[in-house]
Amino acid sequence: MNANPKDLFPEDIDLSTPVTDTTAMATETTLLNPRFYTTDFDEMDKIDVTPVRADWDKLIGQMKSDPNKGHFKKNAEWDADWDGMDPKLKREFIDFLVSSCTAEFSGCVLYKEMKRRGANPDICELFGLMARDEARHAGFINDALREAGVAVNLGFLTKAKKYTYFRPKFIYYATYLSEKIGYARYITIFRHLERHPEQRFHPIFKWFREWCNDEFSHGEAFALIMKTDPKLTTSFVNKLYIKFFLTAVYMTMWVRDHARPEFHKALNVDIDWYDQEVFRITSEISLQIFPMELDIQHKRWRPNLDRMNRAFIAMDAAKRRGGIGGKLAGWVAAASAARTFVALYSIPAIKHDLPASVRLEPTY
Numbered sequence: 001m002n003a004n005p006k007d008l009f010p011e012d013i014d015l016s017t018p019v020t021d022t023t024a025m026a027t028e029t030t031l032l033n034p035r036f037y038t039t040d041f042d043e044m045d046k047i048d049v050t051p052v053r054a055d056w057d058k059l060i061g062q063m064k065s066d067p068n069k070g071h072f073k074k075n076a077e078w079d080a081d082w083d084g085m086d087p088k089l090k091r092e093f094i095d096f097l098v099s100s101c102t103a104e105f106s107g108c109v110l111y112k113e114m115k116r117r118g119a120n121p122d123i124c125e126l127f128g129l130m131a132r133d134e135a136r137h138a139g140f141i142n143d144a145l146r147e148a149g150v151a152v153n154l155g156f157l158t159k160a161k162k163y164t165y166f167r168p169k170f171i172y173y174a175t176y177l178s179e180k181i182g183y184a185r186y187i188t189i190f191r192h193l194e195r196h197p198e199q200r201f202h203p204i205f206k207w208f209r210e211w212c213n214d215e216f217s218h219g220e221a222f223a224l225i226m227k228t229d230p231k232l233t234t235s236f237v238n239k240l241y242i243k244f245f246l247t248a249v250y251m252t253m254w255v256r257d258h259a260r261p262e263f264h265k266a267l268n269v270d271i272d273w274y275d276q277e278v279f280r281i282t283s284e285i286s287l288q289i290f291p292m293e294l295d296i297q298h299k300r301w302r303p304n305l306d307r308m309n310r311a312f313i314a315m316d317a318a319k320r321r322g323g324i325g326g327k328l329a330g331w332v333a334a335a336s337a338a339r340t341f342v343a344l345y346s347i348p349a350i351k352h353d354l355p356a357s358v359r360l361e362p363t364y
Contacts, residue, residue, distance in 0.1 A: 034099060034102040034103035034106050035106065035162075035163075035164045036106050036109055036110070036158075036161045036162070036163045036164065037106065037110050037163065037164050037165075037166050037171060037174075037175075038110070038113070038163045038164070038165050038166075039110075039165065039166050039167065039168050039170075039171045040167065040168055041113065041114055041117040041118065042117075043168050044114060044118070044123060044168050044171075045114075045117070045118040045119060045120045045123060046120070047120065047122070047123050047225055047228060048228060049122050049123075049224065049225075049228055050228075051227065051228050052224045052227050052228055052358075055224055055357065055358070055359045056122065056224055058359070059217065059220055059221060059224065059359070060122075060125060060126065060129070062217065063126075063129040063130075063133075063217055064129065066132075067210070067213075068133070068136070068210045068211075068213075068214060071207065071210045071211075072136045072137070072139070072140040072207065072211075074143070077203055077206055078203045079203050080144065080147055080202055080203055080204075082147060082148045085201065085202075086262070086266075088262045089201070089262045089263060089265075089266050090148070091262075092259075092260040092261075092262045092263040093201075093202065093263055093266075094145065094148065094150055095259075095260065096260060096263055097141050097144060097145055097204075098145065098152060099256070100141055101138050101141040101142055101145065101152055102152070102157070103178065103182075104134050104137040104138040104141065105134065105135075105138035105152075105154055105157065105158075107130065107131075107134040107175070107178075107179075107218075108131050108134035108135045108138055109158060110171075110175075111127040111128070111130045111131035111134060112127070112128075112131040112135075114127040115127040115128040115131060126221055130218050130221065133214045133217075133218065134218075137211060137214070138154065140204075140207070141204070142154065144202070144204050169232055169238065169241070170241070170245075172222050172225055172226050172232065173241060173242055173245040174245055174249070175218075175222055176219050176222035176223060176226070176286075176289070177245055177246065177249045177282070177286070178249070179215045179216070179218040179219035179222065180215070180216070180219040180282050180285050180286060181249060181253065181278060181282045182212065182215040183212045183213075183215040183216040183219065183281075183285075183362065184277075184278045184281035184282045184285070184364075185212075185253075185278050186208040186209075186211055186212035186215065187208070187209065187212045187281075187362070187364045188274065188277055188278055188281065188364075189205060189208060189267065189269070190205065190208035190209050190212065191364065192267065192269060193205050193267070196268060199266065199267050199268045201266050201267075212362070213362055216360075216362045219285070220358075220359065220360065223288055223289040223358045223359075224358060224359075226289050226358075227289065227358050233289055233290060233291055233354065234291065234354075239291060239292065242290050242291075242292065243292060243294070243345065243349055244345065246286075246290070246292075246293075246294050246349075247294065247341070247344050247345050248341075250279055250282075250294065250296075250305075251305065251308055251341065251344060253275060253278065253279075254275050254305045254308065254309060255308060255309050255312045257271050257274070257275055258271055258309050272302070276296060279294070279296045280296065281364060283296065285360065287352050287355075288355060288358045288359075288360050289354070289358050290352075291351060291352055291353070291354055292349040292350060292351050292352060293349065293350050293352065294347070294349055294350075295347055295348060295349065295350050298347045298348075300343060300344075300347055301344070301347060304340050304343045304344045305344070307336070307340045307343075308337060308340045308341070308344070310336075311333050311334075311336040311337035311340060312333075312337065314329065314332075314333035314336070315330055315333040315334060315337065317329070318330035318333055
C-alpha cells in the first residue's frame with residue numbers, strides 16, 4: 001500500500017497526538033491484535049452488483065441518509081471518571097478501547113483506500129460511506145482514550161502498522177465476520193447494561209446501540225458482495241475457508257476476552273456466557289450468507305477453547321521469560337495452539353441451505 005496516510009482517512013482525525021504506549025500497543029502485530037489489510041483493489045473494483053441491485057440500492061440509501069450523523073458526540077450523559085477507576089480495570093479497559101480503536105481504524109484505512117483506487121461507482125460509494133462510519137467510531141473511541149491521557153496517534157499508526165495482504169474473498173469473509181461479531185458484541189453489552197445500569201462504569205457504553213447498527217449495515221454490504229458470486233459460498237474449497245475464518249474469529253475472541261477478567265467483572269458479565277452468547281448471535285446472523293455454522297454446543301468446543309487460552313497464556317509467559325528456555329517453551333506452547341486449532345476446526349459444522357435473499361435488519 002503506497003498511499004499517503006493523509007489520503008486514507010477524513011481530515012477530522014487528529015494527527016498531532018504524540019506516540020504513547022497505547023500507540024505502540026496498536027502498532028504491534030500479533031496473532032490476537034487487530035491487523036491492517038491490503039488486497040487486490042483492481043479485482044474488487046470489478047464487482048458487479050446487478051444480481052443484488054434492489055437490496056443494494058436500499059442499503060446504500062439507508063447509509064446515505066446517515067442516521068448517526070450527530071450521534072458520536074459527547075453530551076450531558078458523558079460523565080467519565082478515569083481517576084476513580086480501579087487500576088487493574090483501567091488497564092484492561094484501555095486495552096479494550098485500544099483494540100477496538102485499532103479495529104475500527106483498520107476498516108477506515110481499507111475502505112478509504114478502496115474508494116481512492118476504484119472507478120466502479122457502486123463500490124466506491126459503498127466504501128466511502130463505510131470509511132466515514134469507521135472514522136467516526138475510531139475518533140470517538142480515541143476521544144475517550146484522550147481523556148485518560150493515552151490517545152492513539154492514528155496518523156503514526158497508518159504509517160507504522162504492518163499491512164497483511166488478503167485476497168479479496170478473504171477480505172469478504174474476515175471483514176463480514178468482523179462487522180457482524182462487532183454488532184453482536186456491542187449489542188449484547190448494551191442490552192445487559194440496559195437491564196443493569198449500575199454496572200456501567202464508563203459512559204461510552206451508552207453509545208453502543210447506534211454504533212453496533214453501523215457494524216450491522218457494513219456486514220450487510222459484504223453479504224451482498226458475496227451474494228454477487230455464488231461460488232464464494234458454495235464451492236467446496238470456499239466452504240473450507242469459511243469454516244476456517246469462523247473458527248479463527250471465534251477462537252481469537254475467546255482468548256482476547258479471557259485476558260480481561262477485571263473488565264468483565266466490572267460489567268458483571270460471565271466471560272464464558274458472554275462469548276457463547278455472541279457466538280450464538282453471530283452464527284444466527286451469518287446464516288444469511290454462510291452455508292454452515294459452527295457447532296458451539298459440541299462437547300469438544302469449550303474444552304478446546306480453554307486449551308487454546310492456556311496455550312496463549314503459556315506463549316506470553318515464554319516471551320516474557322526470554323532466552324533459550326523461553327524460546328523452547330514458546331515453541332511447545334505454539335505447537336499446542338496449532339494442535340488445538342486443528343481440533344476446533346475438525347468439529348463437524350452444521351450445514352444449512354442458503355436463503356434466496358440475504359438482507360436482514362438488526363433485531364437484538
